[in-house]
Amino acid sequence: MIGEYFAGLARDIEAKLAAEPAASSARKVFALEVARLGVRLYSPGRPVAWCGVLAPFDLLNGVGVTSCFAEFVGAMLAGMGAATPPLEGAEQAGYAADTCAYHRAVVGAAMQGMMPVPDFLVATTTPCTGGLAAIENLARLFRRELLVLQIPRAETEAGVRFLAGQLERLARFAAGRAGTALDAERVAAAVELSNLTRGLMVEIYDLARKVPSPVGNRDLANFGIVVPLLMGTQAGVDVARATRDELAARVGDGKSGVAGERFRLLWVQNRIQFPNPLLKLLEDEYRAVIVVDELNDVTWEPIDPADPYPGMARRAIGLPLNGPAERRVARLRQLATEYRVDGVIHPCHWGCRQGTGIRGLVQRGFRETGIPVLNLEVDCIDARSFSEGQLRTRLEAFLELIAGRPRASA
Amino acid sequence: MRFLGIDVGSLSCDAALLDDRGELLAATVVPTGARNREAIARATDEVLRAAGVCAQDVTAIVSTGYGRDRVEGRRAAVTEITCHARGIQALLPGTRLLIDIGGQDSKAVRFDAQGGVADFAMNDKCAAGTGRFLEAMARALEVDVSALGGLDREGTDGATLSSMCTVFAESEVVSLIADGVAVGAIVRGLHRAIASRTLGMVKRIAPDLSGLVVAMSGGVAHNAGVVRALSAALGCAVRVPPRPDIVGAFGAALIARERFGG
Numbered sequence: 001m002i003g004e005y006f007a008g009l010a011r012d013i014e015a016k017l018a019a020e021p022a023a024s025s026a027r028k029v030f031a032l033e034v035a036r037l038g039v040r041l042y043s044p045g046r047p048v049a050w051c052g053v054l055a056p057f058d059l060l061n062g063v064g065v066t067s068c069f070a071e072f073v074g075a076m077l078a079g080m081g082a083a084t085p086p087l088e089g090a091e092q093a094g095y096a097a098d099t100c101a102y103h104r105a106v107v108g109a110a111m112q113g114m115m116p117v118p119d120f121l122v123a124t125t126t127p128c129t130g131g132l133a134a135i136e137n138l139a140r141l142f143r144r145e146l147l148v149l150q151i152p153r154a155e156t157e158a159g160v161r162f163l164a165g166q167l168e169r170l171a172r173f174a175a176g177r178a179g180t181a182l183d184a185e186r187v188a189a190a191v192e193l194s195n196l197t198r199g200l201m202v203e204i205y206d207l208a209r210k211v212p213s214p215v216g217n218r219d220l221a222n223f224g225i226v227v228p229l230l231m232g233t234q235a236g237v238d239v240a241r242a243t244r245d246e247l248a249a250r251v252g253d254g255k256s257g258v259a260g261e262r263f264r265l266l267w268v269q270n271r272i273q274f275p276n277p278l279l280k281l282l283e284d285e286y287r288a289v290i291v292v293d294e295l296n297d298v299t300w301e302p303i304d305p306a307d308p309y310p311g312m313a314r315r316a317i318g319l320p321l322n323g324p325a326e327r328r329v330a331r332l333r334q335l336a337t338e339y340r341v342d343g344v345i346h347p348c349h350w351g352c353r354q355g356t357g358i359r360g361l362v363q364r365g366f367r368e369t370g371i372p373v374l375n376l377e378v379d380c381i382d383a384r385s386f387s388e389g390q391l392r393t394r395l396e397a398f399l400e401l402i403a404g405r406p407r408a409s410a
Numbered sequence: 411m412r413f414l415g416i417d418v419g420s421l422s423c424d425a426a427l428l429d430d431r432g433e434l435l436a437a438t439v440v441p442t443g444a445r446n447r448e449a450i451a452r453a454t455d456e457v458l459r460a461a462g463v464c465a466q467d468v469t470a471i472v473s474t475g476y477g478r479d480r481v482e483g484r485r486a487a488v489t490e491i492t493c494h495a496r497g498i499q500a501l502l503p504g505t506r507l508l509i510d511i512g513g514q515d516s517k518a519v520r521f522d523a524q525g526g527v528a529d530f531a532m533n534d535k536c537a538a539g540t541g542r543f544l545e546a547m548a549r550a551l552e553v554d555v556s557a558l559g560g561l562d563r564e565g566t567d568g569a570t571l572s573s574m575c576t577v578f579a580e581s582e583v584v585s586l587i588a589d590g591v592a593v594g595a596i597v598r599g600l601h602r603a604i605a606s607r608t609l610g611m612v613k614r615i616a617p618d619l620s621g622l623v624v625a626m627s628g629g630v631a632h633n634a635g636v637v638r639a640l641s642a643a644l645g646c647a648v649r650v651p652p653r654p655d656i657v658g659a660f661g662a663a664l665i666a667r668e669r670f671g672g
């Protein structure tokens with residue numbers, strides 16, 4: 001079902017772009033490349049790895065393995081409005097209903113035959129142990145080999161060496177599964193592409209910071225979390241370049257992403273993945289724009305193509321979602337200042353210990369800066385728990401509160 | 411010029427009518443029932459009749475509450491947070507923290523020194539500790555919900571309730587009755603449980619309560635037992651305006667006057 005969905009989506013977008021090249025948009029290029037990735041994942045005969053969120057996708061692309069983080073399937077199912085059957089399947093099989101629905105959906109999807117059997121799996125010990133457990137479950141279900149990347153929580157030289165060694169072993173292992181020996185030149189070429197994409201992402205986020213921002217509420221939704229899947233490929237560069245060009249053109253034309261931008265918001269962690277009217281409400285009734293998502297961020301340096309593993313290790317260790325909460329809160333505060341936001345929306349995704357556990361610290365961190373925070377009680381995947389009226393009231397009350405304060409961008 | 415505020419809540423639909431100086435002419439509270447529109451019409455009729463005002467004389471209507479978008483003829487729909495805030499600042503100026511416990515939700519609003527909303531929190535996920543919760547408990551105790559405040563006085567030591575889930579708390583209350591625990595003690599225990607849950611919500615937005623002037627609104631504020639329990643939990647007096655259940659509608663009417671009064 002999901003494979004057919006991706007194939008149909010790719011065909012549709014290709015046909016539209018062929019018929020009307022002028023109607024191309026960065027978001028269509030993005031959707032097309034995501035659909036093509038989906039097609040590759042669901043096509044038999046290619047080496048595929050299901051992974052944790054912090055796996056080095058550019059490296060895996062570089063050794064010829066199509067890879068994806070498992071939570072992606074949960075988000076796709078939710079986006080298609082099809083997450084309920086796998087969620088119910090997982091719950092009936094004993095998966096606790098108060099665990100993260102990304103993982104419940106993915107385990108249910110695997111049990112219901114909706115996920116291709118991978119060649120191997122790569123779990124990462126961060127950002128959450130729930131993710132590690134989900135990948136372990138998948139490995140058992142699929143009876144495939146599991147590699148676990150132990151990601152240190154602090155960026156020390158010893159920690160970087162420790163992870164770099166694991167990454168190199170992963171590269172050899174994955175190349176072997178792809179039927180080749182590890183080819184340093186191929187890896188270097190992938191790293192060059194990854195660095196190019198990274199540079200474009202930096203430009204994209206610089207453009208998004210402008211007042212008014214050229215981004216609309218959907219332009220960069222899930223961007224920073226999904227683009228890494230395309231890193232190390234030309235597709236990643238193409239998506240990032242199309243996005244950069246589109247935003248730069250808007251800035252050049254003096255256009256903002258949301259007409260008459262009034263409020264600028266920071267969105268913490270994940271977006272709500274199933275169709276819902278809240279973004280439209282933000283845009284139409286309040287002219288509020290999410291100028292920055294926590295996950296739309298570049299926190300790593302370009303990686304040395306000749307010696308990629310330490311740079312990749314630093315990238316994973318240095319992600320604010322890894323390590324102590326203070327580091328994450330500090331980065332959030334920095335983003336809020338750089339993007340001159342008027343308020344912060346923190347959807348405390350049910351079942352995410354990472355997200356709900358840090359709620360008080362995020363709130364306290366922003367209280368010190370005087371930036372208001374709205375905590376939403378929401379499940380970003382499981383639409384069965386969605387209470388539109390409740391969320392609407394909280395969101396509207398928050399915007400009314402912000403409206404009574406001076407604009408951060410004034 | 412007349413200004414109408416309508417607060418469509420889950421349990422009650424409240425209306426408040428003001429004159430052009432912002433004075434309250436009349437207010438009413440009717441049960442919302444299953445049909446919002448009927449309740450809205452009834453509340454509007456009642457308040458207009460009580461004030462002797464024709465519908466055509468109403469300059470502007472502002473609606474609030476979860477059914478705010480269902481009020482026809484409204485000039486604006488404003489959330490209950492903003493309306494309660496506006497209402498309480500007019501009724502009890504200087505309030506720095508408002509606790510509102512309504513039929514299905516509870517909220518806490520913290521104000522800055524100028525009376526503007528600085529932060530707010532609403533109950534999580536379920537209706538534990540709200541008017542619905544108390545209704546269910548009153549049913550289990552076989553008393554009228556309006557009698558709970560008075561019964562609380564009878565209990566000396568409150569009974570301990572371990573659950574705030576409406577379903578579990580109801581069966582806990584039933585077993586306490588079966589064990590012969592005095593109704594007054596059970597009621598006191600219930601009120602304490604509500605206060606401690608509310609305190610959790612309040613602390614999220616106001617970690618330091620010292621020196622804050624606290625007020626309470628919503629239908630549950632009629633229950634003196636809850637007010638006493640809250641006051642004990644917060645460690646300060648809790649002020650209640652004369653008609654705590656119309657604060658939202660009153661605030662909505664004030665906003666109508668401010669925005670559309672010319």
Ligand code: SF4
Nearest residue numbers: 100102128130352354
């Ligand atoms: S939402 Fe939280 S629990 Fe779920 S995958 Fe993300 S970090 Fe892990």
